[in-house]
Amino acid sequence: MENKIERKGQVIFSGYKYGEGIKKALKLSPQDILFELRESKLRGRGGAGFPTSTKWMLTAATLDPEKYLICNADEGEPGTFKDRVLLTEYFNLVFDGMVIGGYTIKAKYGILYLRGEYKYMVPDIEAHLEKMRKDNLLGKSILGKEDFNFDIEIRLGTGAYICGEETALIESLEGSRGEARNRPPFPVNRGYMGKPSSVNNVETFANIPFIVMKGGKWYSKLGTEKSTGTKLFSVSGDCEKPDVYELPWGTKVSELLELVGAKNTKAVQVGGASGQCIPKSQFDRMLAYEDLSTGGSIKIFNESRNMLHILKNFMEFFVEESCGQCVPCRVGNVKLLEGTEMLLKGEFTFEYINKLKELGRTMKIASKCGLGQSSPNPFLSILENFKDEVFNQGMEE
Amino acid sequence: MLISEKQALTERVGMLVQKYGNSRSALIPILQDIQYNFKYVSDFEQQEVARLLDIHPVEVYSVVSFYSFLSPNIRGKYIVRLCQTISCELSGKEKVAKAIERELGIKFGETTKDKKFTLEYTNCMGMCDQSPAMMINEKVYANLTPEKAVQILKEVK
Ligand SMILES: Cc1cc2nc3c(=O)[nH]c(=O)nc-3n(C[C@H](O)[C@H](O)[C@H](O)COP(=O)(O)O)c2cc1C
Ligand code: FES
16 A cells, blocks of 8 residues: 655645644743634634634643543544544644644643554654653653653553444443543543543644644634634545645535546545535535534545445444434434335435434434444535435336 | 463453443454454453453453454464455456465365464455555555565465
């Protein structure tokens, strides 16, 4: 396998000198950094889009001397591979970002929660962390700053999509089944080992050094009013150039399709299996928190694809990955899969399908965590946006 | 199991507990280590881990059974995991799957008689831009074709 090189972008792929961000950050106070971060309006890149400055401010404000900064590299959303690229080719950014984070929230411990599938990256990452320790960018009294000690440990995931959800991730770090917790309390107050913890996505960290160096104002001018900066999009499916692209928020779906060489496109799944599927008539919508919000997964389907096959694949994924803790998600996903199979065979009644849609909407409200709250999205959006195709299938044969 | 074998297992688990510590948060790293070296976590090892971490064996089993990369049953030396999620599905996973089944003479979910290969499906492994993809133990192989997959298996054999 290979990662392709020569990517270009306005922030993350703009080039960076190792250690630069940390040097600048340590000349500032944690309050200054929080200020710049608030100015930048950076929102979490893991999918939920929570303002990073708020999360860090809350963690920084707790008085507990033991705090944790956790980098979420579980990257399990189907179609997402940007964190893989960051952690193999741009890890300077990610770990410099983590050190700056540790300084800002006054944490001593950083944890990289790396999905088990990425275990092959460990030797290179360990070597890099060792280099940082040698260069005094990690460890005790970083860059001579006496009371700033921070180190990073790698913990591996064990093959469970749900462990990307931050409270399930913490459960698994603590040695339990990856089952999401009730919130509150939020991890910023009671996270890993009951201590204040900030969980942030890999890409979120990769933005930090640039915000510190160039300022929050500069960053906030990129993208749109509500979605500032750039986003890494993991593009795969029916196109000539599947890869990771850095584009400003606000880019239209049609612009992206043009860029990646997609032809005869019928549908685009935005946001992975738990995202939504949009038809051609909506390709002028923009990728932004205020319109099509996404953790970056873009899957392209051309005219030759059967939307129900795609939906079935998504539903099988959720049936397998539901942790089984709460009923709406455990049972609901099975029912939606059964419904999809009925549609494929053409053996359904509209009354039953309408009931399933209602079930989907109920799951979105009643499920305990984000998995069950978002898993009905492809079912609902494909049935809505591809009505003609979906309801005529079994009939034609 | 022979008593001497049991003692050897106990000793090994004891060493792992020394390495990772005896707190609850050491549980998964310990199990991952056993899984990595022996491809499964036997009942006896689960009991030993429970005893040394001072938790109920059911707790250990509940963890082993939850995570797809931990297994309570014996597996092959090489665990082949083919991605079954959408990008791989659309780019020819089915043909690759058939070729692998033919080559190894087993179906997905099964282990070869000589305990050399176990065949499993897995979900998106973050290689969608180079699909279809599979892992053999920790190693990732991408841009698969039926021929390429068979070639890779031959090299492993
Ligand atoms: C089912 C599920 C899976 C998730 N998987 C991931 C993931 O793989 N990586 C990630 O960063 N966030 C994932 N999240 C979101 C996290 O819960 C959390 O919001 C995020 O790590 C916070 O980081 P951010 O603020 O930088 O986005 C997932 C959420 C859910 C509900
Ligand atoms: S769908 Fe197979 S690697 Fe992502």
